[in-house]
Amino acid sequence: MEKIKLNIALSGLNNIDSPGPGIPVIRGIRDSTKIDARIIGLAYDNLEPGPYMHELVDKTYKVPYPSDGVEPLLDRIKYIQEKEHVDVLIPNFDSELFTFMKSEKVLRDMGIRTFLPTLQQFEERHKSNLPQYGEKYGVKVPYSEPIGSIMDFRKIEEKFDYPVVVKGKFYDAYIAYDLEQVGIYFNKIAAKWGLPIVIQEFVRGTEVNVVALGDGNGNTVGAVPMRKTYITDKGKGWGGITLQDPAMLDLTHKIISQTHWRGGMELELIRTAANELYMIEINPRLPAWVYLAVAAGQNLPEALVMLAMGMEVKPFTHYEVGKMFIRYSYDMICDLKEFEQLSTKGEL
Amino acid sequence: MTRIKKNIAISDSGFVFDPGTGDSYSLNPTGLEIVQLIKSGKDFQQVLAEMSIKYEVDPESFERYYYDFTTTLKQLRLTESDGED
Missing domain, CATH: 3.30.470.20 (ATP-grasp fold, B domain)
Structure with missing residues (x-):
């Protein structure tokens, strides 16, 4: 059977100690017996390893962070689309999914297909909504509550036994054994990922x-x-x-x-x-x-x-x-010229 | 009687794999022999009889080691109990 030629764009090329799913997803696509893909990487940082892994990624474009707003991201995608004719886009970061889900129609009008959860599916499974989710679908979940400050936690502290799990809205989770540790992890996660922080029963x-x-x-x-x-x-x-x-x-x-x-x-x-x-x-x-x-x-x-x-x-x-x-780590040797090109032109 | 769970994979080299937990263990040759006897459906008396033919071991010591060993297998959730030995 002849393979279908597709241009596939994806993010999550940070194949580091806390890796994004981009490279493993590409490996799956490269193994495909049905798809002959040209892979277009979307990178947020000049030092993400993916752009330099030329056997897996054919071309990389720097893209603005989702926190910069929808418009700059869509402008950039539009530019990429004019050059690459992307058929399918696979966002691989939790933090960018909302933006891409909201832009599904705009992307489709550009000719870019996605296969993402609906906004309702995305929203209701948020860590802060997990108890309601468990109740609605009959699934056992640990008790949890979202908090916006340590004062909020003090008001509900008696509902929990220590240890508790302190979780960020997108990433990071720490086990806290007392109020002081809850405070430390609250500040650490909030500084990185914002609010709310979720306090979860430790199972x-x-x-x-x-x-x-x-x-x-x-x-x-x-x-x-x-x-x-x-x-x-x-x-x-x-x-x-x-x-x-x-x-x-x-x-x-x-x-x-x-x-x-x-x-x-x-x-x-x-x-x-x-x-x-x-x-x-x-x-x-x-x-x-x-x-x-x-x-x-x-x-x-x-x-x-x-x-x-x-x-x-x-x-x-x-x-x-x-x-x-x-998993293993590997020191990939890269040419300074390539780093320069990605840093200055935003493309590699 | 102690039974080894049906889904537990035991290789000839003594490598034991529990597909439910992903845990794996290594048995020494004697352990492997005993596990294979248990797996073939033999109870304590039958295992004792077989091992006594092959090895110089007094029944009291063997009983102690046997139950110590099967308790470990049970703790590792590799066995399911089917009545008393």
């Missing part, structure tokens, strides 16, 4: 994760459960293994069918000693470990691109259990 157990893809009609296109076998001091999985876990898959199917989830997602779950599953977070995009799913037999990045193109995708029915990933 003791093993963290397990599922990467999944919903077709937007309630069907799960694919899902692979995994346990991190090596966790860095930033809480990132540096190693993992696929699991045989029907309960995790049932929960994933239930959430996707009830919410009609559209796009990639990562479920973060805690399995307690009593074998109960608590959902602690839904990340509204494919995670950085998605290439493990590809290697285990489910090329979810390829399926996502095909769904974005309106093509038919048959749901995956199995995957290899016991497939492992071990």
Whole structure:
């Protein structure tokens, strides 16, 4: 079968110690037997490794941060579109999803397709809305409350037992053992990611994760459960293994069918000693470990691109259990000329 | 009687993999022999009889080591209990 030629733009090229999903998503697309892709990287920083990984990324454009506003970003995308004729755009950062979801129609008018959750799906799974989410969809979630200041937490402190988990609205989570630590982590996260901060009940157990893809009609296109076998001091999985876990898959199917989830997602779950599953977070995009799913037999990045193109995708029915990933660091040697080009011209 | 869970994979080299948790373990040759006997459906008396033929071991010591070993397997959730031995 002849491969379909597509121009695919994506962000999340920061393949660092807390990696974005861009490079693993590209690896999945490069492995595709159906898609012959030209990859256009969207970078926020001159030192993101992705732009210099020429075997994976064909061309990179610097883009303004979402916090600079929608207009500058769309102007830049428009410029990129004139040059590259992008067919599909895959945003890989939580923090930029809102902007791209809001701009879905504008992008479509430019000829750029996306495959993202709806605004309602995106909003209701926010960490600050998790208790309501759990109640609505019949999923066990730890008790949590959003706070805007330490004073707010003092008013609700008696509802929690220590330790508690202090979480940022997009990223970062710390376990705090007393009020003083809550204060420290509150300030640390708020300075980086803004408010609100979410205080969550600490559920003791093993963290397990599922990467999944919903077709937007309630069907799960694919899902692979995994346990991190090596966790860095930033809480990132540096190693993992696929699991045989029907309960995790049932929960994933239930959430996707009830919410009609559209796009990639990562479920973060805690399995307690009593074998109960608590959902602690839904990340509204494919995670950085998605290439493990590809290697285990489910090329979810390829399926996502095909769904974005309106093509038919048959749901995956199995995957290899016991497939492992071990992440590694590698000193890539780069030419100063290339750094100069990306820094000054914003293109490489 | 102790039974090894059906989904636990045990290789000839003594590598044990639990696909439900992703955990893996290594058995020494004696441990592997005992686990294979348990997996084949043998109870304590039958395992004792087989091991006594092959090795010089007094039943009292073997019983102590056997239950110590199977308790570890249970703690690691590799077994499911089906009545008493």
